[in-house]
Amino acid sequence: xxxxxxxxxxxxSVIALDNxxxxxxxxxxxxxxxxxxxxxxxLMNLIVGYxxxxxxxxxxxxxxxxxxxxxxxxxxxxxxxxxxxxDEMNAQENLEMFGKLFGVPDTVLKxxxxxxxxxxxxxxxxxxxxxxxxxxxxxxxxxxxxxxxDPKVLxxxxxxxxxxxxxxxxxxxxxxxxxxxxxxxxxxxHYMEEAxxxxxxxxxxxxxxxxxxxxxxxxxxxxxxEETIMITRNDxxxxxxxxxxxxxSLDDVDDHYELKPTGEFKLSKFFxxxxxxxxxxxxxxxxxxxxxxxxxxxxxxxxxx
Amino acid sequence: xxxxxxxxxxSYRIFWNDKVGVALTFLVPLALMSxxxxxxxxxxxxxxxxxxxxxxxxxAAVAKDIENALDTSKAFQTIKSYTDxxxxxxxxxxxxxxxxxxxxxxxAALILPSDAYxxxxxxxxxxxxxxxxxxxxxxxxxxxIKQIVFSxxxxxxxxSGFKQADxxxxxxxxxxxxxxxxxxxxxxxxxxxxxxxxxDFSKKLSTGSDSTxxxxxFMDKIIRIEEQQLVGQDLKNPWATRxxxxxxxxxxxxxxxxxxxxxxxxxxxxxMLRLLTSPVSRVHILWSKYLFNMSLGIxxxxxxxxxxxxxxxxxxxxxxxxxxxxxxxASMACTSFGMLLAAFxxxxxxxxxxxxxxxxxxxxxxxxxFPTSFMPPTIQFFSKLTIVYWSMDxxxxxxxxxxxxxxxxxxxGILIGVSVAVSIISVRRFRRGDIFS
Numbered sequence: 170x171x172x173x174x175x176x177x178x179x180x181x182s183v184i185a186l187d188n189x190x191x192x193x194x195x196x197x198x199x200x201x202x203x204x205x206x207x208x209x210x211x212l213m214n215l216i217v218g219y220x221x222x223x224x225x226x227x228x229x230x231x232x233x234x235x236x237x238x239x240x241x242x243x244x245x246x247x248x249x250x251x252x253x254x255x256d257e258m259n260a261q262e263n264l265e266m267f268g269k270l271f272g273v274p275d276t277v278l279k280x281x282x283x284x285x286x287x288x289x290x291x292x293x294x295x296x297x298x299x300x301x302x303x304x305x306x307x308x309x310x311x312x313x314x315x316x317x318x319d320p321k322v323l324x325x326x327x328x329x330x331x332x333x334x335x336x337x338x339x340x341x342x343x344x345x346x347x348x349x350x351x352x353x354x355x356x357x358x359h360y361m362e363e364a365x366x367x368x369x370x371x372x373x374x375x376x377x378x379x380x381x382x383x384x385x386x387x388x389x390x391x392x393x394x395e396e397t398i399m400i401t402r403n404d405x406x407x408x409x410x411x412x413x414x415x416x417x418s419l420d421d422v423d424d425h426y427e428l429k430p431t432g433e434f435k436l437s438k439f440f441x442x443x444x445x446x447x448x449x450x451x452x453x454x455x456x457x458x459x460x461x462x463x464x465x466x467x468x469x470x471x472x473x474x
Numbered sequence: 475x476x477x478x479x480x481x482x483x484x485s486y487r488i489f490w491n492d493k494v495g496v497a498l499t500f501l502v503p504l505a506l507m508s509x510x511x512x513x514x515x516x517x518x519x520x521x522x523x524x525x526x527x528x529x530x531x532x533x534a535a536v537a538k539d540i541e542n543a544l545d546t547s548k549a550f551q552t553i554k555s556y557t558d559x560x561x562x563x564x565x566x567x568x569x570x571x572x573x574x575x576x577x578x579x580x581x582a583a584l585i586l587p588s589d590a591y592x593x594x595x596x597x598x599x600x601x602x603x604x605x606x607x608x609x610x611x612x613x614x615x616x617x618x619i620k621q622i623v624f625s626x627x628x629x630x631x632x633x634s635g636f637k638q639a640d641x642x643x644x645x646x647x648x649x650x651x652x653x654x655x656x657x658x659x660x661x662x663x664x665x666x667x668x669x670x671x672x673x674d675f676s677k678k679l680s681t682g683s684d685s686t687x688x689x690x691x692f693m694d695k696i697i698r699i700e701e702q703q704l705v706g707q708d709l710k711n712p713w714a715t716r717x718x719x720x721x722x723x724x725x726x727x728x729x730x731x732x733x734x735x736x737x738x739x740x741x742x743x744x745x746m747l748r749l750l751t752s753p754v755s756r757v758h759i760l761w762s763k764y765l766f767n768m769s770l771g772i773x774x775x776x777x778x779x780x781x782x783x784x785x786x787x788x789x790x791x792x793x794x795x796x797x798x799x800x801x802x803x804a805s806m807a808c809t810s811f812g813m814l815l816a817a818f819x820x821x822x823x824x825x826x827x828x829x830x831x832x833x834x835x836x837x838x839x840x841x842x843x844f845p846t847s848f849m850p851p852t853i854q855f856f857s858k859l860t861i862v863y864w865s866m867d868x869x870x871x872x873x874x875x876x877x878x879x880x881x882x883x884x885x886x887g888i889l890i891g892v893s894v895a896v897s898i899i900s901v902r903r904f905r906r907g908d909i910f911s
Contacts (some may be wrong), residue, residue: 217751218751219747219750219751236755236756237755239753239754239755240753242751242752242753243753245751247748247751249744249747249748249751250744251743251744251747252743252744253743253744253745253747253748254743254745255743255745256743267748267752270749270752270753270754271752271753272753314748315748
C-alpha cells in the first residue's frame with residue numbers, strides 16, 4: 170500500500186532520514202517508534218507529500234507522492250501532531266471547511282461529519298467553538314478532521330500527545346476500529362506501550378535510520394534474553410547483588426533491581442540459588458521484555474532520553 | 475528588593491532578546507522624528523519646490539523683480555510654460571495658466587497682469603488662482619507669495635518716491651515732503667512714522683515681526699491680490715473630501731499587514747500543515763490569501779468612503795466608477811505590501827513590527843498627514859516611491875478634481891505595476907522562505 174524506497178532527506182547539513190526503505194501492507198496498523206528527533210515526523214511528511222526528499226521515492230497505492238501531486242492526497246488522511254484546527258470556529262464549521270478541500274459532496278460530507286462526531290462522542294458539542302474544548306476533545310476532533318474524505322491510508326503523527334488516559338483509550342479504540350474496517354494506519358509514537366498495544370508491525374527509528382523492523386514478537390526475539398526479572402530491593406536482596414550479577418546485567422531501578430539474564434541462563438537454577446540465599450519467591454517477578462529494552466539494547470539510550 | 479531587581483533584569487533580558495522589538499523601540503521614533511523634524515523646521519528649510527505657475531504680463535520693473543524673487547525662492551518651483559498636444563513648450567497665457575491649475579499640474583498660479591503696476595498706480599494688482607486640494611499647502615503658498623511681494627514692493631515704492639521728491643523739491647524740501655507723506659500715512663493707516671522713514675522699513679515689512687503688523691495692514695490695502703479658487707468650489711465638505719483618502723490608506727495598510735501576517739498564525743497552529751497535506755498547494759494558499767486581503771481592502775475603503783459620504787457629504791457617487799478603480803488598485807498595492815512583509819519576516823511579531831515602521835513612515839512621507847512640499851527634496855523624491863502617495867493622489871483626482879479614466883491612468887498603472895512586481899518578489903520569497911515548512 171505504502172512503499173518507501175531509499176529515501177534520504179536533509180535539512181541544511183542535518184540528515185533527517187538516511188536511506189530508508191519500508192513497505193507497509195494494506196490494512197496494516199504500522200508503528201514508527203523512536204525518540205523525539207529520530208525522523209518519524211519527517212518520514213510522515215514525506216509520505217503525505219508535504220516535503221520532497223533529496224533522494225528516493227514514496228508511493229501510495231502505486232502512485233508516486235510529492236509536493237506537486239495533489240490528487241493522491243485524496244487517498245491519504247493525515248493527523249498532524251499539532252492541533253490543526255481553527256479555534257474561533259466551531260467543530261462543525263472546522264470539519265465542513267476541511268472536508269470541502271477534499272471535494273467531498275455536501276450531502277455526503279454532512280452525513281460523514283455527523284457520523285464521525287458521534288463516533289468520537291463530540292456530536293453534542295458540534296456547535297461549540299473549538300477554543301472551548303478540552304485537550305482530549307481537540308485531539309479527537311483533530312483525528313476526524315483527517316477522515317472526512319474516507320482515505321485508504323491514515324497517518325497519525327503522535328496523536329495522543331498531552332491527552333488524558335480516558336481520551337487516549339477512546340482514540341485507541343477509534344483507530345483500532347478504523348483499522349478493522351480496512352484502513353491502513355501508520356502511527357508514530359515515542360511511547361512503546363502504544364506501539365505494542367496498537368501496531369501489528371513496528372519500525373524502530375533512530376537518528377534517521379531504521380534500526381529494527383518486525384512484529385513485536387519478532388523484535389523482542391532480537392533481545393539476548395526472553396524475560397526481565399524484577400527483584401524487590403530490601404535488606405536481604407541488597408546483600409546479594411554480586412550473586413544476582415552472576416546471572417546477567419543488573420540495573421538498580423527505583424525500589425527494585427532489574428535483571429536481564431545473559432549467557433546460559435536457566436530459570437530453575439536461578440530460583441534454586443535465590444532460595445539458598447534466602448530470597449523469597451514473592452520478591453521476584455518475571456516480565457516479558459519491552460520494546461524499551463530493545464531500544465536500550467540497540468542504542469544504549471532510553472526511548473524518552 | 476533582590477527579587478524585584480532580578481525580575482527587572484529579566485525584563486531587560488527578554489526585551490533585548492527580541493531584536494525586532496528593540497529595533498522598533500528606537501527606529502520607529504527616530505524615523506518619524508526625522509520626518510516631522512524636517513517638516514516643522516528642524517532643519518529650518520521650510521516648504522520647498524511648491525509648483526507655482528507664473529505669468530508676467532507687466533512691463534513694470536517691480537513686476538520683473540517679483541518674478542525674479544519667485545524664481546529664486548527655494549519655496550517655489552516656478553513654471554512658465556506647458557507642453558501642448560504636439561509636445562511643444564508653449565508659454566502660458568491667461569487662459570492656459572488656469573487650465574494648468576485645473577488639471578492639477580500646479581497647485582496655484584500667479585498672474586502679474588499688464589496693469590499690475592505703473593508710475594501712476596496707487597498700488598499693485600495681482601491675480602492668484604489656486605486649487606486647494608491641499609489646504610495647508612495653499613495657505614502657505616499665499617503667505618509666501620505675499621511675503622515675497624512685500625519684500626520687493628515697499629523698497630521700490632519708497633525709493634522711487636523719495637527720488638522723485640529729491641529731484642523735484644530739492645533735498646531740504648524733499649525731507650519735508652517725506653515727513654509729510656509719512657505723517658499722512660500715519661494719520662490714515664496708523665503706521666508708525668519712524669517705521670516708514672527708517673532705512674530698514676522694507677526689511678521689517680518682509681520679516682513680519684510684531685512691530686510691523688500695522689504696516690502689513692497698510693500693505694494689504696495697497697497690494698491687491700484677486701483670488702479665485704479653480705477647483706473644488708462646489709464641494710460640500712472640502713476638508714473631508716481631501717482627508718478621507720489619506721486616513722483610509724493608513725488604516726488599510728494596517729489591516730492588510732495584519733491579515734497577511736495571519737499566515738504565521740496558520741503555520742504556528744498547524745493549520746498550514748493540514749492545508750498542505752490536503753489537495754492544496756502553496757500557490758492556492760497564497761492566491762486565496764491575496765484575494766481575501768484584496769477584497770477586504772476594497773470593502774474597508776468602500777466602508778470609509780460611504781462613512782465619509784454619510785457623515786461629511788463626501789461626494790463618492792458622481793465619479794463612482796473611477797473611484798472604484800482607484801480603490802481596487804490601492805487595495806491591490808496594499809495587499810502586495812502586506813504579503814511582501816509576511817514573505818520577508820520570520821514571525822508574525824516581526825511582520826507586524828516592520829509593518830508599523832513602514833506604514834507610519836510611508837504615510838508621513840507619502841503625504842497622508844502633511845503636504846509633501848513641506849518636506850526636503852530628498853524626502854519628496856521618496857514620497858513618489860510610496861503607494862500611499864499614488865493612492866491618495868488618485869483619490870484626490872477622482873473626488874476633488876472629478877477627472878475621468880484617462881486622468882487616473884498614471885495612478886492605476888503605477889499602483890497595479892507595483893502590485894505585480896511586489897507580488898512576484900513575494901511569491902518567490904514565500905517559496906524559498908520557511909512559512910510553509
